[in-house]
Amino acid sequence: EPNTKWVSKQDFYDKFGFAEEYILWPRQKSNNTACVIYCHYDKDNIVKDYVIQAVKTMIILEYDIFFCTTCTEIKNTTLPFKIHFFKNVGSGTDFIMANTIFNDEDLSKYKWINLLNDSILLPIHGIENMKNTIRTMRQGNDFWGLYESNEIQIHLCSNCFFEISAKCYPVLKSFYNSKLDKCTDKQSFINNIEVRQTQYLVDNGFTYKGVVSYKELTPEPFCILFNPININKYLSDPKSFGIKWKYIGNYMDYKKLNNPYLNYLMRY
Numbered sequence: 001e002p003n004t005k006w007v008s009k010q011d012f013y014d015k016f017g018f019a020e021e022y023i024l025w026p027r028q029k030s031n032n033t034a035c036v037i038y039c040h041y042d043k044d045n046i047v048k049d050y051v052i053q054a055v056k057t058m059i060i061l062e063y064d065i066f067f068c069t070t071c072t073e074i075k076n077t078t079l080p081f082k083i084h085f086f087k088n089v090g091s092g093t094d095f096i097m098a099n100t101i102f103n104d105e106d107l108s109k110y111k112w113i114n115l116l117n118d119s120i121l122l123p124i125h126g127i128e129n130m131k132n133t134i135r136t137m138r139q140g141n142d143f144w145g146l147y148e149s150n151e152i153q154i155h156l157c158s159n160c161f162f163e164i165s166a167k168c169y170p171v172l173k174s175f176y177n178s179k180l181d182k183c184t185d186k187q188s189f190i191n192n193i194e195v196r197q198t199q200y201l202v203d204n205g206f207t208y209k210g211v212v213s214y215k216e217l218t219p220e221p222f223c224i225l226f227n228p229i230n231i232n233k234y235l236s237d238p239k240s241f242g243i244k245w246k247y248i249g250n251y252m253d254y255k256k257l258n259n260p261y262l263n264y265l266m267r268y
Contacts, residue, residue, distance in 0.1 A: 023052060025080045026059045035064040035110045037101050039094045039117035039159060042069070046076040050245070050265055051118050057127055061134065063114065066105065068097035091186035094159040095193055099176040102169075112138065113169055115162040120146070122161075122242035124262045130241035133211060134163075141209050143168050143201055146242055147225050148210025152190070155198040156210055157225075161242055164201075171204050172197065212240055223247075232256065 006012040036058050040051060047055075055065060065081045070088035086097055098115050107113055123130040137144040143164040145156030156162055164172055175197060183189045198208065217230040224230060226244065228251040234240045235257055245266070254263060 023077050026056055028059050028064070028080065029062055032062045032064045033110055034062060034112040034114065035066060035107065036114040036116050037066045037068060037098050039097050039115075040067065040069040040071070041088065041093075041118060042071055044075075045071040045073050047074055047079070048118075049268055050121050052077070053265060054116075054118070054120065054122050057123050057130065058114075058116075060127055061131055064110075066101050068101070092180075092183055092189035092193075095176060095180060095183075095189060098159070099173070099180055102173040102176065107169060108166075110169075111166050113164050113166070115159045115164075117159045119244050119246055120160055120242045121245040121265050124235070124243055124259065124265065125238045125241055126261050129238045133239045133241050136239070137163075137209060137211060138165075140207070141165075142206035143208045144210065145208070146211050146240075147244070148213040148215070149225055150214045151222075151224070152195045153199065154214075155195045156208060157244075158194045158197060160244060161211075168201055168206055171201060171206070175200050235259075235262070 038055060038058070040047065042048065055067070058065060066084060067079060067081055068084045068086055070086055070093060072085070074083060084097070084101070086093060086100070089096065094115070094117055101107070143156075143162070145158075145163065146161035147157040149155060149157055176193070179192050183192055201208065212225065212234045214224045217224055217233065218227075220227045220229065226247040228248075231243075231248045231251055232253060235243065235252065236259075249266065252262075252266075254266075
C-alpha cells in the first residue's frame with residue numbers, strides 16, 4: 001500500500017507537492033539593503049512560472065519585493081509579500097508604479113533600488129553568475145542596467161533591470177515627479193522619461209554602465225540589442241543574466257546555446 005501519510009509541510013511537498021506544481025517561496029531576509037519594484041501584467045490574473053522564478057531569484061539575491069500588478073486579483077498563488085494593485089493605463093504604467101512606490105513607501109534604508117518588469121526572463125545563467133554580475137556592476141557605478149541602447153539617444157533601457165544607488169534615488173524621484181504628469185501617450189513616455197532618465201542622472205554627476213551594451217554589438221540601424229545577428233553573442237555570455245524574452249524568443253538557437261537554465265525558463 002502506498003504511503004499516504006506525511007509528518008510536515010516539507011514531507012508533504014516531497015511526496016506530493018512537486019508533481020502538483022506547488023510553489024514554495026524562499027524565506028525573505030529581514031535586513032535586506034536592496035529592493036526591487038517589480039511591475040507585473042497578466043490578463044488572466046495569474047503569476048506565470050517565469051515571473052515566479054524571477055521573483056524567487058530576487059528574494060534569494062537579498063532584495064525586498066514591491067510587487068506591483070495591473071491584475072485585479074492573483075488567482076494561482078499566495079504571494080509572500082504585499083501586492084500593490086494598479087490600473088493599467090497602457091504605456092507608462094511601469095513609471096507610474098515606480099513613482100507611486102517612490103512617494104508612498106519609505107525606501108531610505110536601501111542602498112540599491114531596482115526597477116524590473118515581467119518582460120525580463122532571468123536568471124538565464126543561474127543565480128551565482130547573476131550575483132557576480134550584480135556585484136561587479138555596483139562597483140564604481142552610481143546606477144546601472146541590463147541593456148544600454150543607442151536608439152533615439154544613448155540610454156539604459158528602463159524597468160529592464162535598471163538599478164540606482166541611494167544617492168540617485170531623490171534625483172530620479174524628482175525627475176519622475178516633474179515629468180509624469182506631462183506624459184499623455186506612449187511616445188511621450190518614451191521621449192520624456194525612458195530615453196532621457198539616463199542622461200538626466202549623468203547630468204547630475206552620476207556614473208553608470210550597462211551589462212549588454214550597443215558598443216559591443218554589430219551595428220544595426222534598428223533594434224541593435226534585439227537583432228538576430230547580435231543576440232547569440234550576449235546570450236552565451238555568463239554575465240548576461242537576463243533577456244527581454246518577448247523580443248528575442250523566436251530567434252534563439254537553443255541547440256547551439258545548450259543552456260540548461262535558459263531551456264528550463266523557456267519550457268512553457
